[in-house]
Amino acid sequence: MTATAGNRTRAGFRQVRAGHLFVLPYVVLLALFGVVPVCYSVYLAFTDAGGGFAGFSNFTRTATDYRFLPALGHVAVYLVIWLAMLSVLVVSLTLVVHQLASRRTKAVIRLAYYIPGALAGASSVLLWLFVLDPTVSPVAPLLKAMGSDHFTDVITPGHLPVIFAIIAFWTGAGGWILVLYGALNTIPADVIVAAKMDGAGRIRTALSIQLPMIRKSITYMLILAFAAGTQLFVEPQLISQASFGVVPNDYSVNQLAYQFAFTQNDFNGSAAIALDLLVIALVSTSLFVTRGRLFDTD
Amino acid sequence: MSTPASVTAQRWAWRSLTSVILIVFGIFFLVPVVWLLLAGAKTDHELVSANPFSPGSLQALRHNWGALMSFQGGAVKTWMKNSVLYALLALVITLAVSIPAGYALAKLRFKGRRLLLITTLVVMLMPTSALVLPIFLEVNYVHLVNTPLSVVLPFSFFPFGVYLAYIYFAEAVPGELLEAAKIDGCSEVGIFTRIALPLAMPVVALVGFFSFVQNWNNFFLPYVMLPGSNAYPMQVGLSQMLTSTPNFNPVVGANAEVSPPELVLATLISAAPVLVIFLLAQRYVVGGLTAGATKG
Incomplete structure (x- = not known):
């Protein structure tokens, strides 16, 4: 009796030690590039250049900066368009692909839609700069039909949120279609068959059964896309480089934070804006983590 | 009717x-x-x-x-080499760090496990760019800006990889198997390296894929960390080429260093490794993303 208890404790102890050993390198990286930078940013955001306590002054100063509200507005408009595209187009496309009869066709379409995902970041923005330049664009007739004969006609400030949303959709939609497709696959076939026997058509089945059953995946997609969308940086940064000054280099909130750090040497202000964005990301993802149940296997 | x-x-x-x-x-x-x-x-x-x-x-x-190859004395070659170096180094460290961590979180009981799981999940869901400026400010404080380490180490911190490994070990590797090895006198480290790891090759490949693609395409972090052109990865180099192309910068005019088709070619080269990996690995990646798929 005592012997087994002793063995168990020793085994438990061994497990604890091995557990700590296995996670140690990861915990070090998590501390260095997750926890410490956040803490340091908090410190910077609440102090002034001399290191004295500054209260909320960095936050109020940056938030009342003449560039802050426009940047926030740009990102908000972009987010509304992007999230609308995700929830309408990605969800409908997934449903349409999922109900196809031929496995082969389904696989080909999923891959075709996913391929642009290989081009993210600067590569995809550069490619889209060409696609949007009527002099070389493969869709030049389309651009001209919409009244844009020159690159500068296309990238007017009013068009930008739509353009950024289209680029984001082009690179990201395929991956999300795969994720939602996987979620649709988890709905038991007999549920769908039962609905069909009750006389539900395809659209009725989609609205009353499939959509409610993959709600969690859709929420997951929207929250992640929202958090990532608030970070808008590379698209406006490159377009402002290429736009002959039409697009300012402080178009998005993250760009403004970058400007504070790199052209104004104001690390405290930069940290304050970075924290604004970090809090938004943290709140939205924490909500999902605590309310969704990603650790179901635990 | x-x-x-x-x-x-x-x-x-x-x-x-x-x-x-x-x-x-x-x-x-x-x-x-x-x-x-x-x-x-x-x-x-x-x-x-x-x-x-x-x-x-x-x-x-x-x-x-x-x-393209003669642009700024072979800058494109340098940038591509840098991209490969950063992404591969980070890949190796990511695998060495995240696979054991995911295993421990799934199969071992230790203090702080639950906290680590939740932190991992929150950080994983946060967009990586949310941490770029904070990490820059930190790295700047210790004067490590403009070193390869300033991008490779943050690249190697990949909570999503830990999460993938965690899910895989929790669901696909039976506890009885590890239990049996323990009874046969195998040490915890031995159980991991000799039994769990060989079973985990699919998730090692998946984590490797996502880590490589994400780091290869990362623009923001190297853009702020590496001010010198010699240290740019290809993605940042592209932005420099952009400003030397007449279509997008009329100031350079006829003396432009880069003609539009060259910039297109540079864009293609910058995306080529990931495109090739996508096509080679599509079966596994599409399968992985469609996880839980029972029928195609």
């Missing part, structure tokens, strides 16, 4: 409608890719005046390639 004829008509209408939608979106997703594959082999003149989907010529391709 639905007669058989009207049912057939309805079905036909539905089918045509969905086909049209799928084809239109197929065109939307693939046209830029196809154009990208072709345009790098055209001359400046062909790019503007020829049919956008006409093939270029080997001669023009060779000319563009030569011009």
Whole structure:
């Protein structure tokens, strides 16, 4: 009796030690590039250049900066368009692909839609700069039909949120279609068959059964896309480089934070804006983590 | 009243409608890719005046390639080498760090496990760019900006990889198997390296894929960390080429260092490794993302 208890404790102890050993390198990286930078940013955001306590002054100063509200507005408009595209187009496309009869066709379409995902970041923005330049664009007739004969006609400030949303959709939609497709696959076939026997058509089945059953995946997609969308940086940064000054280099909130750090040497202000964005990301993802149940296997 | 004829008509209408939608979106997703594959082999003149989907010529391709390679004394080669170096180093560290961590979180009981799981999940869902400026401020404080480590180490911190490994070990590797090895006297480290790890090759590949693709395409972090052109990865180098191209910067005019087809070719080169990996690994990645799929 005592012997087994002793063995168990020793085994438990061994497990604890091995557990700590296995996670140690990861915990070090998590501390260095997750926890410490956040803490340091908090410190910077609440102090002034001399290191004295500054209260909320960095936050109020940056938030009342003449560039802050426009940047926030740009990102908000972009987010509304992007999230609308995700929830309408990605969800409908997934449903349409999922109900196809031929496995082969389904696989080909999923891959075709996913391929642009290989081009993210600067590569995809550069490619889209060409696609949007009527002099070389493969869709030049389309651009001209919409009244844009020159690159500068296309990238007017009013068009930008739509353009950024289209680029984001082009690179990201395929991956999300795969994720939602996987979620649709988890709905038991007999549920769908039962609905069909009750006389539900395809659209009725989609609205009353499939959509409610993959709600969690859709929420997951929207929250992640929202958090990532608030970070808008590379698209406006490159377009402002290429736009002959039409697009300012402080178009998005993250760009403004970058400007504070790199052209104004104001690390405290930069940290304050970075924290604004970090809090938004943290709140939205924490909500999902605590309310969704990603650790179901635990 | 639905007669058989009207049912057939309805079905036909539905089918045509969905086909049209799928084809239109197929065109939307693939046209830029196809154009990208072709345009790098055209001359400046062909790019503007020829049919956008006409093939270029080997001669023009060779000319563009030569011009690209001599851009700023071979900068493109340097940038590509840097990209490979950063992404591969980070890949190795990511695997060495995240696979054991995911295993421990799934199969071992230790203090702080639950806290680590939740932190991992929160950080994983946060966009990586949210941490870029904070990490920059920290790295700047310890004077490590403009070193390869300033991008490789943050790249190696990949909570999503830990999460993938955690899910895999929790669901696909039976606890009884590890228990049996323990009874046979195998040490915890031995159980991991000799039993769990060989079973985990699918998730090692998946984590490796996502880590490589994400780091290869990362623009923001190296953009702030590495001010010197010699240390740029390709993605940041592209932005420098952009400002040397007349289409997007009229100031450089006729003296432009980079002609548009060369920039297209540079874009293609910057994306090529990931495109190739995508096509080679598509079966596994598509399968992995569609996780839980029981039928295709």
